[in-house]
Amino acid sequence: MVYVQQLSQLDKGQVDRVGGKNANLGEMIRSGIRVPPGFAVTVDGYRRFVEHTGIGEEIERVLAAVDVQDADGLDQKCGEIRDLFRVSDVPEEMADEIYASYESLCRSCGQESVPVAARSSATSEDLPDASFAGQQDTYLWVMGAESVLEHMLRCWASLFTARAVSYRIRQSFPHDKSWISVGVQKMVNSKVAGVMFTLDPSTGDPSQVVLEGNWGLGETVAAGEVTPDYYRIDKVSGEINEERIGHKHIECVPDPERGRANTVPVDADRMDAPCLEREELEELVRIARRIEDHYGSGQDIEWAIDRDLPFPENVFVVQTRPETVWSNKKVEPLLSRKSSSELLVGRALKTIHVGS
Amino acid sequence: MSDAKSFPDPISYSAQEVPAGLAGWERMYPDHFLFGKEREEWESRQFWYLDKIHAPYPVPPLDQIFQQAWQISLSQHTTRVFCIPPAQGVAQRMVGCYQYICAVEPPPPEVIAEKAPLFEARSHYPVDHYDELWDQWVNRVIALGREMEEIHVPSELPRYLPDSEIFPNDFRGYTQAYELQEAFSRATDHLYKAWQYHFNYLNLAYLYYLTFFDVAKTLFPGVSDGTVSQMVAGAEASMFRPDEELCRLARLAHEDGRVAKVLKKDGSAAQKIEELKNMAGGRDWLEEMESIKEPWFHVSTGSGWYYYEGSWVDKMDIPFDYIVHYLGRLEQGERIERSLDEIHEDRNKLVDQYRKLIRTDEDRDSFDSAHSDTRVIYKYAEDHLFWIEHWFHTLWWRKMREIGNTLVGAGTLKEVDDVFMFNRFEVPELIEDSVTAWALGEGVPTLDWTGKANQRKKILEAAAEWTPSPALGTPPEEVAEPFTVMLWGVTTGSVEQWLEGTGAKPGEVDEIKGFASSPGAAQGPARVLKTAEEISLLQEGEILVCPSTNPSWGPALGRVVAAVTDIGGLTSHAAIVCREYRVPSVTGTGTATSVIETGDIIHVDGDSGVVSVVEKAS
Numbered sequence: 008m009v010y011v012q013q014l015s016q017l018d019k020g021q022v023d024r025v026g027g028k029n030a031n032l033g034e035m036i037r038s039g040i041r042v043p044p045g046f047a048v049t050v051d052g053y054r055r056f057v058e059h060t061g062i063g064e065e066i067e068r069v070l071a072a073v074d075v076q077d078a079d080g081l082d083q084k085c086g087e088i089r090d091l092f093r094v095s096d097v098p099e100e101m102a103d104e105i106y107a108s109y110e111s112l113c114r115s116c117g118q119e120s121v122p123v124a125a126r127s128s129a130t131s132e133d134l135p136d137a138s139f140a141g142q143q144d145t146y147l148w149v150m151g152a153e154s155v156l157e158h159m160l161r162c163w164a165s166l167f168t169a170r171a172v173s174y175r176i177r178q179s180f181p182h183d184k185s186w187i188s189v190g191v192q193k194m195v196n197s198k199v200a201g202v203m204f205t206l207d208p209s210t211g212d213p214s215q216v217v218l219e220g221n222w223g224l225g226e227t228v229a230a231g232e233v234t235p236d237y238y239r240i241d242k243v244s245g246e247i248n249e250e251r252i253g254h255k256h257i258e259c260v261p262d263p264e265r266g267r268a269n270t271v272p273v274d275a276d277r278m279d280a281p282c283l284e285r286e287e288l289e290e291l292v293r294i295a296r297r298i299e300d301h302y303g304s305g306q307d308i309e310w311a312i313d314r315d316l317p318f319p320e321n322v323f324v325v326q327t328r329p330e331t332v333w334s335n336k337k338v339e340p341l342l343s344r345k346s347s348s349e350l351l352v353g354r355a356l357k358t359i360h361v362g363s
Numbered sequence: 364m365s366d367a368k369s370f371p372d373p374i375s376y377s378a379q380e381v382p383a384g385l386a387g388w389e390r391m392y393p394d395h396f397l398f399g400k401e402r403e404e405w406e407s408r409q410f411w412y413l414d415k416i417h418a419p420y421p422v423p424p425l426d427q428i429f430q431q432a433w434q435i436s437l438s439q440h441t442t443r444v445f446c447i448p449p450a451q452g453v454a455q456r457m458v459g460c461y462q463y464i465c466a467v468e469p470p471p472p473e474v475i476a477e478k479a480p481l482f483e484a485r486s487h488y489p490v491d492h493y494d495e496l497w498d499q500w501v502n503r504v505i506a507l508g509r510e511m512e513e514i515h516v517p518s519e520l521p522r523y524l525p526d527s528e529i530f531p532n533d534f535r536g537y538t539q540a541y542e543l544q545e546a547f548s549r550a551t552d553h554l555y556k557a558w559q560y561h562f563n564y565l566n567l568a569y570l571y572y573l574t575f576f577d578v579a580k581t582l583f584p585g586v587s588d589g590t591v592s593q594m595v596a597g598a599e600a601s602m603f604r605p606d607e608e609l610c611r612l613a614r615l616a617h618e619d620g621r622v623a624k625v626l627k628k629d630g631s632a633a634q635k636i637e638e639l640k641n642m643a644g645g646r647d648w649l650e651e652m653e654s655i656k657e658p659w660f661h662v663s664t665g666s667g668w669y670y671y672e673g674s675w676v677d678k679m680d681i682p683f684d685y686i687v688h689y690l691g692r693l694e695q696g697e698r699i700e701r702s703l704d705e706i707h708e709d710r711n712k713l714v715d716q717y718r719k720l721i722r723t724d725e726d727r728d729s730f731d732s733a734h735s736d737t738r739v740i741y742k743y744a745e746d747h748l749f750w751i752e753h754w755f756h757t758l759w760w761r762k763m764r765e766i767g768n769t770l771v772g773a774g775t776l777k778e779v780d781d782v783f784m785f786n787r788f789e790v791p792e793l794i795e796d797s798v799t800a801w802a803l804g805e806g807v808p809t810l811d812w813t814g815k816a817n818q819r820k821k822i823l824e825a826a827a828e829w830t831p832s833p834a835l836g837t838p839p840e841e842v843a844e845p846f847t848v849m850l851w852g853v854t855t856g857s858v859e860q861w862l863e864g865t866g867a868k869p870g871e872v873d874e875i876k877g878f879a880s881s882p883g884a885a886q887g888p889a890r891v892l893k894t895a896e897e898i899s900l901l902q903e904g905e906i907l908v909c910p911s912t913n914p915s916w917g918p919a920l921g922r923v924v925a926a927v928t929d930i931g932g933l934t935s936h937a938a939i940v941c942r943e944y945r946v947p948s949v950t951g952t953g954t955a956t957s958v959i960e961t962g963d964i965i966h967v968d969g970d971s972g973v974v975s976v977v978e979k980a981s
Contacts, residue, residue: 207585213720214583243716244590246882247970340725341581347574347732348487354574355447355482356475 010052010101011108014045014192024049026128026188031327038301040294041323044115045123045192046108050130052101053163053187059098062091066167066182075176081169089164094157105159106152112193120150122194122263125158126326127165130186144168147224147268148194148261155191162189194261195323199282200225200311201235203291204330205242205299211333213305215248216240216295220282223258224268225309225325232270233257236282240292247288252281287312290322298327305330373398373406373456373463373835380832381459384825391424391819392457393431393788411456411463412834415930415953417668419910421460421826424786424819425763426670428551429756430455430462431787432558437846438467440562445485446478447570453846460826463835466847489564490571493739496564497746504560504750511553511758516546516765519772520801540798543769547790550762554755561751568744569846572596575737578730582721587970589880589938594714595737597939601749603703605675606917608659609682610700612652613689619644626687632679658754664896664915667752670783674757675915684899685918692921701943745939766794773797775809781816872976875959877927877952879972880938885925885947886966886977889959906967908959911937911950920944925967927955927974941969949974 017025017033025033029047036042057063069084113121125146144165146158165171166187175182201220206213219228219235227233234253241248255273262269283291291310298306307330313321342350371380377398381388389397398406417430438452451467469475489496517539524538572595579591616622622645625638639645656676664681665672675682689699714734721727767782775797776782785793793812800807890905892898898919901907906925909916917940920926926948928937941948947969955974959965962980 210584212583212585213722214717215585239585241586241590242720243713244587244593244882246587246590246879248585248587250971338722340723340729342578342726342729344725345729347490347729347736348483350578350729350733351486351571351574351736352479352483354577355486355570356449356479 008051008055009049010055011046011048011104013108014042014047014190017047023130024051024188025190026050026130027328028126028128028326029188029190032190032192034301035298035324035327038297040297040301041320043193043195043323043325045112045190047128048105048159048189048191050186050188052189055101056092056097056163060091060096062088063183065091070172070182073172073176075173078169081173085167085169085172088167092160092164094153094160097156097160102156105156109152109155109191112191116193122148122150122196122261123155123191124194124325125149125155125162126190126192127162128188128190129166130188147226148263149191150263159189159191163187192325195224195311195313195325196261196315197224197311198222198314198321199287200309200325201228203295203308203310205295205306205308206330206333207239208330208332211336214242216242216292218288218291218295220310221253221255221258222273222277222282223260225311226259226268227257227270229309238283238288240288242292242296245289245292250281252279254279255282283312286318287322290319294322294324298324302327302329305334307331370410370834370836370838371832373411373458374400374403376832376835377456377458382825382829385459385822385829387818388457388460388822388826391460391784391822392422392427392786396427396431396455396457398456398458406456407836409454409465409468409836410834410839411465411836413831414455414462414464416911417666418462419666419930420669421823422457422462423670423783423823425783425790426668427457428554428787429558429668432555433561435555436558436562437566440566445567446481447566448475448478448482458835459829459831460823461831465836466839468839486567486570487736489567490736490740493742497743500560500563500743500747501750504557504755507553507557507560508750508755508758511550511755511762514546514549514553514762515542516762517542517769518765519769520798540802543766543798544791544794546762547766547794550759550766551787554759557751557755561747564740564743565747566846568740571733571737571740572744575733578733579717582726582730583717586717587879587882589878589882589942590713592938593710593942594717594734595741596745597706597710597942600703600742601746603701604749605659605662605915607700608655609685609918610689612648612655613686613693613699615648615651616686617690617693619648621645622648623690626683626690632683635683636679661754661757662749662915663753663756666911667756670760670763670780674753674760676757677761678896681896681898681915688918688922706943766790770794770797773801775800775812776816777813778816781813784816784819785812872954872958874973874975875952875954877949877955877972877974878938879968879970880950881926881941881946881948881969883925883945883947884966884968884970886964887924888980889927889961889963889965890923891956891959891961893956906965908955908965910956920946925969926950927952927959927965927967929953929955929957 012021012025014029014032015036017030018037019030019034021033022030025047032042032045066088069088073081073084075081109123112123113119127144144162146161149155149158166185172182174180175185199220199222201218202225203216203218205216207215207217209217216239218238218240221227221233221235228235233255235255236253237249237251238247239249240246255278257270258273259268259270294310295306295308298308306327308327309325311323311325313323315321345353417433422430434453434455438454441447441450442452449469451470454465454467456463470478520539520543528534575595576588576591579586579594616626621642622639625635625642625645628635636649639649660675660682662675663672664674664678692699718727718730721730763782764779767776767779770776770782770793771779775793782790782793796809796812800809885906887904887906889908890901891908892901893910898916901919901922903922905923906927907916907919907923908927909929911928911930920940921944923946926937926941926946928948928950930951930953937950938948947967949967949969949972952974959974959976960980963976964978966975966977968974
């Protein structure tokens, strides 16, 4: 049984074992896209744990009695399930493997206790037509082997938040076929981070990269807690077609002592200053194109720029997943199958409305 | 449309608002170019705006001939030749020596319906037969130009006809008097004919461009206007040639070190030519130059619309300055030639990348079809420019100066260029008065044409100080006429900007907007140039600010870090050349040369189309 795999060893053939997010990271590394180094605890680890502790039956029993309409009851029952995930119950050989992987990661990063993110990656989550994304948890700024193990368990347990459970019930998705893998990846010491789409999410325009960023870690952007800087850049020509500098009043910064990240106010000079340099924008667009070319479809990418490394080695992709809104729409020809002559005649008959 | 302001009524504006210093301006132009009671109802209903593209400055009477000719030709090709259904022509009026134009309101629905099938039947033919049609076109223009060159203007009205012209073998039956009259008459005919040719395929080319523009924006709503233009424009074979020849001459000089040395000295082109004549290698080089001067140095140094601008052939200092500059770059080991093939390659690569992003095969087919047709016919839009506005106009001015020179010799005019102070209906009168006085014998006066010329020069000077209203009349609901949309960029936004007024002065404005014509951003000291004569003042690292760049200024763009123009859209020469040189540019700002001063530190953003004044010159 393999409980841990290095991200660099993964590819899309391993979605079943490590979940979409982690498999994707492996794919990216293979195509030369920079991601923070790390490893994944496979679903075999999760299933071994469930089997070893025998909590599978417990879970089934509790869930059988669940009434989705009863919010308080649901919360309580889910809480009960989550309590079943205890560090002390992790099989020894699995715990050892995880500790060893973390220590190896620390050495390769040249840090004693490298801060990592523990991210849940459900095997059903990133299926293009199932927006489970965000249903499971992510933990930032986790340090120390013990803490890694502890947060891994919390990730496993997050399969059973009220939200996740009720979502699966509504979608008729079997709980016992929902497995989880946990990705453990070095935290980028983000100076600036955010998200980008390889198409314009407001129009579906495939020629544009739309990018949003804020100071600090990317969670403020993804969670919509701040008005980020917004850029719309032409994928082919590189022109910046639209730029809106946001009022970035807060940022998420690491709190290594407490092993977490905190949301703090941004100082006055940076609030309304652009958070990205032009060369960084160019590098991000280049990366976006590379990712899209690799996957052959629209992508929704989380990126971060590490303050500790020099440019461009510090521009990282944290995550990528298929863009689901436009890529799944049935595409009708926009030009109604017209030939040049037909289009010309159509245009010749058109008048431009000038007055209001 | 804003409620607070509206545009002045054209008839009252014309009658009451032109400054007193321009009194008498109306007589400079033919009556049918004036607003007035006879056509008041129709005139007040149209939307008139200043034509800053073809008449950026006050129009000298004889220079108006080009405008007169294009009013007919542009309009007829839309209304009577290609029958573009909802569009009609572009009309002109003069106010205080400035030219206003309007897209004539659409015809009634029955007429639109009538035109549609005609348009449909005729519009694809030029694309299908482009190469053949282009060859025919160039040949007929060149033939016409040669004919015009051959029009003989008698160099003087002789005191007595010489023996050689009297006796049987050589007596033509008419004298220089007639010859002079005929010369002007024929030259005018040729000029109007050249302008007939000018629009043979242009209206259609613009319409195809607009169609492709819509296609690109439908498939890629966020793509920039500049990028769309790059997909079909920019391979201007004819406008390239003059620059290619400069490069070739620079290279030849570079290979013969002695010629290079002479060229690099201080001094005028004339002085250098003299010196080169005395060197074996110099003579060879001069011979090369002579062989390409016609036609390739017939490039206007300015907009191509004004007699006072001149062309490279009569201002040899300008091409020589470029050659010297290219020499300098060659000596640095740089490559100076721009290959058309490379440009085509680059463009294909660009288009290919966008093509790949198209989501359905059907759309890709439509795109390919529109793109290929547009690329074919759009070549016309770029190629015709050299032959008419540059080459033909140069020939015209040369002919007019020959006439002016003869009139000076006859004592009717004081200066050769005074001939340009009379419009094309008046010049025959001027000539007739002159030859009549000659015919009548000694001591017979003519009218005071010189006095009139001087008065008109003063009016034009006063007009240059005046800033007329950007528009007059009633803003339109709709615009269908392709030139209006494309060339003049009339949109709701621009109309509103005009409503807000563009009478800004230096120091009053610290940010102006225009077309984002060439990507990138740069900051540096501005050099505001109004004429190509001043090009030699341009330093490396400066930002060129000018009314519009002309092909004549192309080589200068290699020295600057950015360019800003008053006029010109995304498909203008300025935009195209800046993109080739990878120099950020913002064109069509309307007011750059009025609000920016030489020495101001400015920031040019070619992605957003914004130019900001960072620091005023001290």
